[in-house]
Each structure stands twice: as C-alpha cells, then as structure tokens.
Amino acid sequence: MIHSPPIRTRFAPSPTGTLHLGNIRTALFAWAFARHHKGQFILRIEDTDLERSSDASADGILRDMKWLGLDIDEGPFFQMQRMDRYREVVAQMLADGRAYHCYMSVEELDALREKQKANNEKPRYDGRWRPENIAKLGLKIPAGVDPVVRFKNPDGGVVAWDDAVKGRIEIANTELDDLVIARPAPVGQVGVPTYNFCVVVDDIDMQISHVIRGDGHVMNTPRQINIFRAMGVEPPVFGHTPTVLGNDGEKLSKRHGATGLNEYAANGFLPEAVINGLARLGWSHGNDEIFSPQQLVEWFNLESLTPSPARFDADKFEWLNGEHIKRMPMDQFVARFERYLREVKLDTGERPGFAAQFDTEDGPSISAVAELLRDRAPTLRKLAEMARYCFENPANQQSSFIDAYLSEHLNDSNKPAIVWIKNQLADVEWTKPSIAAVLKDAQSRFNVKTPHVMMPLRVMLTGSAQAPAVDALLMTLGRDASLNRITV
Ligand code: GLU
Numbered sequence: 001m002i003h004s005p006p007i008r009t010r011f012a013p014s015p016t017g018t019l020h021l022g023n024i025r026t027a028l029f030a031w032a033f034a035r036h037h038k039g040q041f042i043l044r045i046e047d048t049d050l051e052r053s054s055d056a057s058a059d060g061i062l063r064d065m066k067w068l069g070l071d072i073d074e075g076p077f078f079q080m081q082r083m084d085r086y087r088e089v090v091a092q093m094l095a096d097g098r099a100y101h102c103y104m105s106v107e108e109l110d111a112l113r114e115k116q117k118a119n120n121e122k123p124r125y126d127g128r129w130r131p132e133n134i135a136k137l138g139l140k141i142p143a144g145v146d147p148v149v150r151f152k153n154p155d156g157g158v159v160a161w162d163d164a165v166k167g168r169i170e171i172a173n174t175e176l177d178d179l180v181i182a183r184p185a186p187v188g189q190v191g192v193p194t195y196n197f198c199v200v201v202d203d204i205d206m207q208i209s210h211v212i213r214g215d216g217h218v219m220n221t222p223r224q225i226n227i228f229r230a231m232g233v234e235p236p237v238f239g240h241t242p243t244v245l246g247n248d249g250e251k252l253s254k255r256h257g258a259t260g261l262n263e264y265a266a267n268g269f270l271p272e273a274v275i276n277g278l279a280r281l282g283w284s285h286g287n288d289e290i291f292s293p294q295q296l297v298e299w300f301n302l303e304s305l306t307p308s309p310a311r312f313d314a315d316k317f318e319w320l321n322g323e324h325i326k327r328m329p330m331d332q333f334v335a336r337f338e339r340y341l342r343e344v345k346l347d348t349g350e351r352p353g354f355a356a357q358f359d360t361e362d363g364p365s366i367s368a369v370a371e372l373l374r375d376r377a378p379t380l381r382k383l384a385e386m387a388r389y390c391f392e393n394p395a396n397q398q399s400s401f402i403d404a405y406l407s408e409h410l411n412d413s414n415k416p417a418i419v420w421i422k423n424q425l426a427d428v429e430w431t432k433p434s435i436a437a438v439l440k441d442a443q444s445r446f447n448v449k450t451p452h453v454m455m456p457l458r459v460m461l462t463g464s465a466q467a468p469a470v471d472a473l474l475m476t477l478g479r480d481a482s483l484n485r486i487t488v
Contacts, residue, residue, distance in 0.1 A: 014045075200231070204233050239305065
C-alpha cells in the first residue's frame with residue numbers, strides 16, 4: 001500500500017485504570033507505523049467520562065509510554081480541554097442543518113423501541129424531529145424540555161471502508177439512526193458533546209491520517225465516517241486490531257500473567273523485550289521472533305497485522321526477555337542491572353516480597369556478577385534474587401537446605417578432597433586456570449567423581465544446587481568470601 005505523507009497516527013486511551021496489554025499494543029502499532037513512515041504520533045487522552053477518569057490513570061499512561069519508549073510528537077491533548085471546540089462544531093452543524101434539535105423524551109424513545117421490537121424491527125430512533133418531518137407529523141415543541149442535538153445521518157446507501165486489518169467492511173445507512181452528538185441543553189446553548197462526535201472533531205483537527213485502534217470500535221466507525229463526510233473531510237484509513245486473548249482463548253486477565261506495564265518494569269522486564277512480545281501479538285515479520293524496537297520500526301506495516309485474535313503467553317514474554325538480556329552488549333547489561341538492583345533496593349513498598357536487601361557495595365563488582373549470572377535467568381528480578389549469594393553468605397540466610405544437603409552428601413568419601421581444596425585455595429594464585437587446576441587435582445588425588453566435589457562446594461558457596469561452574473563462582477566471590485563459606 002502506498003501512503004502519501006504526512007502520516008499521522010494517534011493513541012487515544014481513556015484514563016480509567018491501568019493500560020492493559022491490548023491497549024498498549026495498539027499504541028505500539030500506531031507508534032511504529034508513524035515512526036516507519038517518518039510521520040507523527042499524537043497522544044490524546046479521552047477523559048470525558050468524568051466518573052471513571054482520573055489524573056492518576058493519565059499519569060500512569062504517560063509513565064508506561066515513556067518506559068516503553070513510545071515517544072510522542074504532539075500532545076497529550078485532553079478532550080475535557082477541548083469542549084469549547086466541540087461545542088463550536090455542534091453549533092455550526094445546527095446552523096447549517098447537518099444537525100437538529102430533538103425533543104423526544106426518554107419515555108417516548110422507550111415506547112418506540114418496544115413497538116419496534118414487537119414488530120421484529122431493529123430498535124432505532126425514527127428521525128421524527130428532523131426539520132422536514134416536524135410539520136409532516138404535526139409535532140409541537142414541548143415546553144420545559146431541553147433538546148439533544150442529533151446528527152442527520154445519510155438516509156440511503158452504504159458506508160464502506162477498506163479496513164487496513166479486517167478488509168472491506170460495509171454497513172447500510174438504514175442500520176444507523178441519527179446519532180445524538182450533544183446531550184440535553186436549553187436551545188441557544190450546546191450540551192455536552194458525545195463520544196463519537198468528539199473523536200471525529202479531534203481526528204480532523206489533529207489531521208490524523210491513520211486511525212489504528214482496537215476492534216471494539218468497528219461499530220463506531222460507520223457513524224464516524226458519516227460525520228467526517230458531513231464535515232467535508234475524507235475519513236482517514238482505519239485499521240482495527242483484534243483483541244488479545246489469554247492463551248486459553250478466554251478474555252485476557254491477570255490470571256494469564258498479564259499485568260500492568262509498571263509490574264513488568266518492577267519484575268525486571270526490559271522495555272525492548274516487552275515491545276518485541278507485544279508486537280508479536282498479531283503482527284509478524286517472516287519468521288523473526290526476536291527483534292529490536294528499531295527493527296520493528298524498520299519492518300512495520302499494517303498488511304502484516306493478523307485479523308484473528310492474538311493469544312498472550314506469559315512464558316513467551318519471559319523467554320523473549322531472557323533472549324534480549326543475553327544479546328545485549330555486556331556493558332549495557334551491567335548498567336541496567338546495576339540500576340535495577342539500586343532501584344529495587346530503595347523501593348520495597350511497591351514490590352512486596354522481593355528479598356534483595358543485600359548490600360551491593362560489599363562484595364564483587366556488579367560487572368563480575370553480571371558476567372557470572374547473565375545467562376542464567378530471564379528477568380532482572382530473577383537475576384537480582386539469584387545475585388544475593390554474591391553479596392551475602394548463604395549460611396546466614398534462614399535456610400536449612402545447606403545443612404540438609406551437606407549432611408546427606410558430604411561424607412568420608414569426598415570430605416578429604418574438599419578439605420584439601422580449601423587448603424590449596426588459601427594460597428593459590430587467584431586466577432581461573434589456577435583455581436580450575438586445584439579442583440581438577442583434587443578429583444584425581446582423592447579419586448572422587450566431579451559432582452561429588454562440585455555439588456557440595458556449589459551448595460556451600462551459593463546455598464543452591466543450581467549454580468554456575470565452581471571455578472567461576474570462586475573467581476567472582478573472591479578468596480576471603482570463598483574460604484569463609486567452605487565450612488569443612
Ligand atoms: N478512547 C478509546 C478507547 O480507549 C479509543 C478511541 C479511538 O481510538 O478512537 O478505547
């Protein structure tokens with residue numbers, strides 16, 4: 001598809017809670033599309049639902065976008081600050097007959113709906129207060145009733161668009177009644193403008209070329225297209241992205257491990273891995289599974305979005321995160337890990353249960369720890385938890401594992417070898433080859449198998465049976481801490 005510039009997309013969240021993954025994925029697609037085309041990405045906060053909107057939620061949206069790196073070119077615009085503009089447009093439309101006052105009461109509307117249902121018709125407003133019908137029907141403007149403003153929807157024909165994701169969609173205008181675009185207000189004033197109307201005014205004023213949004217809005221699109229046309233503007237391209245489901249095909253929820261983005265950050269996910277995971281929910285580039293945000297931008301197109309619902313898999317997100325961690329240049333990884341350790345240590349309230357209370361000043365350098373552990377866990381959090389033994393003697397932690405393990409696995413057959421190793425380590429040159437030689441010598445000298453030497457050492461050094469190679473561990477921990485931990 002050839003798009004003539006400028007490409008302008010927007011993300012238009014309602015600040016009514018934390019952004020869920022489906023929302024943020026839509027933002028990612030709109031952002032990637034704008035960036036791919038060197039266009040603009042606009043943020044519009046749709047805060048007209050006063051009961052459900054909050055500043056805290058809007059702040060959270062900004063924070064999450066910043067964390068992911070979805071930079072915005074314009075905005076955030078807040079719809080509540082644009083009310084005068086919407087009212088101005090309603091007034092213009094009233095003035096030139098594209099909209100009209102409707103005095104139908106709720107009771108009358110209900111009665112009409114009941115009648116339509118009884119006749120097996122689709123319930124819809126019948127256009128009775130259209131100026132051309134008032135005289136015909138002999139309607140009298142009721143006293144003391146504040147009218148709403150309705151948009152005069154085209155009577156016949158179809159509204160059609162080529163959805164960039166779903167393909168061609170067509171709706172007959174007879175399916176659409178005259179939309180209320182402003183809530184009740186005395187004649188001469190304009191009531192509160194309604195959602196579908198504000199969206200169109202915004203998309204026109206913000207010169208949006210591509211509306212990329214969740215497919216919950218497909219049903220709004222024909223109404224919006226009619227309003228665009230009534231305002232003399234050709235509608236933008238629409239692309240409705242399918243829902244994100246859990247891996248069991250049910251509605252996505254926390255149960256599937258899908259949390260808010262702030263929890264991803266706290267749990268030690270890298271934003272670039274989250275971007276990668278989100279992009280793969282409904283978009284693909286050949287068989288590429290692991291890619292950077294820059295590659296996403298380079299490759300992104302709307303044609304490769306799948307119209308069927310995507311399934312979220314928490315394990316895959318974690319795996320992807322591990323892959324990004326492994327592929328990152330070591331110095332960058334060290335910087336991120338260090339920052340994470342520092343922030344995690346300071347911030348215990350928000351991350352209950354996290355045990356990283358150790359002092360990273362006292363022990364090996366973070367880069368040595370990073371070299372040792374980087375490939376061993378998929379998130380910064382899991383790595384941080386693992387790193388604890390680098391800074392604290394595991395014997396000081398409340399765990400009976402070490403004692404239980406040693407009483408079972410340390411005995412006359414291997415103990416002399418460990419004692420000998422400890423003695424040798426006191427004097428050996430502290431380099432990996434010399435340390436490795438000591439470990440190897442002990443095995444032949446005492447005729448013990450490798451695991452019978454390595455496993456007890458590993459457990460004493462780290463408090464866990466799953467740990468890196470013993471020579472690497474010893475190197476990282478240093479002579480004093482190592483000798484201190486080998487208690488034979
Ligand atoms: N505020 C709407 C939502 O959060 C988005 C509207 C739009 O993108 O047109 O679902």
